[in-house]
Amino acid sequence: MITIAVDCMGGDVGPASTLPACAAFLDSHPEVRLLLVGRPEAMSAWPSVLQHPRCQVVPATEVVAMDDPVEVALRKKKDSSMRVAITQVKDGAAQAIVSAGNTGALMAIARYVLKTLDGIDRPAIATQMPNARGGATTVLDLGANVDCSPEHLLQFAVMGSALVQAVSGLASPSVGLLNVGEEVIKGSEVIKQAGVLLRRAAEAGDLNFHGNVEGDDIFKGTTDIVVCDGFVGNVALKASEGLASMIGAFIKEEFSRSIFTKMGALFAYPVLSAFKKRVDHRRYNGGALLGLRGLVFKSHGSADAFAFEHALARAYDAARNHLLESVRDRIAHAAPLMSAALQAQDAGAATSA
Amino acid sequence: MITIAVDCMGGDVGPASTLPACAAFLDSHPEVRLLLVGRPEAMSAWPSVLQHPRCQVVPATEVVAMDDPVEVALRKKKDSSMRVAITQVKDGAAQAIVSAGNTGALMAIARYVLKTLDGIDRPAIATQMPNARGGATTVLDLGANVDCSPEHLLQFAVMGSALVQAVSGLASPSVGLLNVGEEVIKGSEVIKQAGVLLRRAAEAGDLNFHGNVEGDDIFKGTTDIVVCDGFVGNVALKASEGLASMIGAFIKEEFSRSIFTKMGALFAYPVLSAFKKRVDHRRYNGGALLGLRGLVFKSHGSADAFAFEHALARAYDAARNHLLESVRDRIAHAAPLMSAALQAQDAGAATSA
Structure with missing residues (x-):
């Protein structure tokens, strides 16, 4: 049995999309329990979900608004549904948490409550995008870190590999x-240095780096x-979402x-509906916050019940496939390589200076 | 009469797409002359274009390959079709030049031969993307500058405004x-500082800055x-091109x-063909290299004749609407504002330090 904590108040419409999604998800997943975190009075319109034998309501008195500054969410709203839901994971009551709330607040609270894994400076957000080969490409980071160093990009590569290995089963x-070109000499300074680190990690056999x-x-x-x-x-x-909508x-x-x-x-x-289904971004809803000591999944704020259900499924897959342990092991395994790469880079910089 | 110099050898297939495009363009534009720059023997399969009364062949012995390093293109191939075509603009023989060749080489040679306008550190590449309002959005920079300062972004804003004003007639x-969010506090350090500069320039009345x-x-x-x-x-x-293809x-x-x-x-x-026409990226082919003392247009390397013809049309519109003078005037007009903004920023930094 896998238990998932759900921030029922997050997202543009809160319980109106999260609770119907929970109901549908419970129906299709008999081996799941849900902790429904939120303000009980706001959730009372969906009694059948609240009273479901595999559900438990965990009350929280506050809600992080979509436009709350991170500081407010983190320091003022200590009994928010988002924070209480994350705490369920910290306390071992749930194996994963899903929220459609404010991304910045979710990242900050998750980081504060759960802490990062050893060897990780900054967590990253990874999501899937459909590709022409009929599968999906996992992309990270998606907005958690706007200024990255080459070392961060190396950490993202290792965590992304763990995610895909755990969830898709690819060895x-x-x-x-x-980058802006395939050639090694292309790109910004940060990217060129990241390329050097990734190649070194690949040579050490810990990363399948394509280039x-x-x-x-x-x-x-x-x-x-x-x-x-x-x-x-x-x-x-976002450009891709904009183009697809257009x-x-x-x-x-x-x-x-x-x-x-x-x-x-007519x-x-x-054909059009088959096509629509194929590119329906709701099916790819659910980003993983990687690098934390617990599984946290972020749904799009505008997710409807169908989309939120997919985010729940992603969290479930991750918990079932032991993503947390997989990321931890990969990072631990790559740690000596990462520091070796860093030292080699420093030595190279010293030589060329 | 507008004269355009065409680098006939540029692009993946060279004359096989550039020369048929020239023929079609001459037919629909009676007030245009073309200087066809390239290796005469490589162009001889299209005698009707070469002998067109409004065409003149300008021979060049060398060709910049799509994968030539910038240094090779700039220093070794001094008689390349790309360089000879750009020189036509410098010498006043043509009002604009169009090439489908190697972007890095085109930018480097154009910069070397034509020089940048006063007040411009770095030229930028601007192109149009179709939008849901039925028009097109002009986006810059598209790859000429991978590491930008806030001041560069301000220069791009001023040059982009001049381009749209000249070509689309918007006052x-x-x-x-x-950015990664609409709020002023979002984004990387460079973007936040660029936002400050753009707001100051807007307050001074020289830029219509939306945010x-x-x-x-x-x-x-x-x-x-x-x-x-x-x-x-x-x-x-490129992500948008990839998604559209998928x-x-x-x-x-x-x-x-x-x-x-x-x-x-069937x-x-x-409907499908109307739709296809509407999102056909070939209709948006032709990026403007802005900030140079001459009009330079870059076609996609894989452009077919239809796409290359659109790049020619863009160069023609720019020359006819005096884009060069428009950019020069806007930059000159904004120069005091740009330095004031920079000084104010420096003063602000000093105060807050």
């Missing part, structure tokens, strides 16, 4: 370093994992232009 | 600063211009799944 997932990749490689599926700083990852993710709107507009195009839509309907 | 195009925008705003068309460093811009552009491939695949879906495709054909 040696490939890692690409997001530099470009923006389009995320969707081509050139590598299983794409590593980048949080600024670039966030822009790439294309969706264009298709709708073109098909509703006249009676003839509407008839065309005939094309089965 | 006061709006500028968004690409921070996110990746999806490029495609929403929230602002006319989106400013970012070349690393982020390049990743956003979606195109998915649609094709879904429609060819069975005899029934193929029939659906009925949906007029």
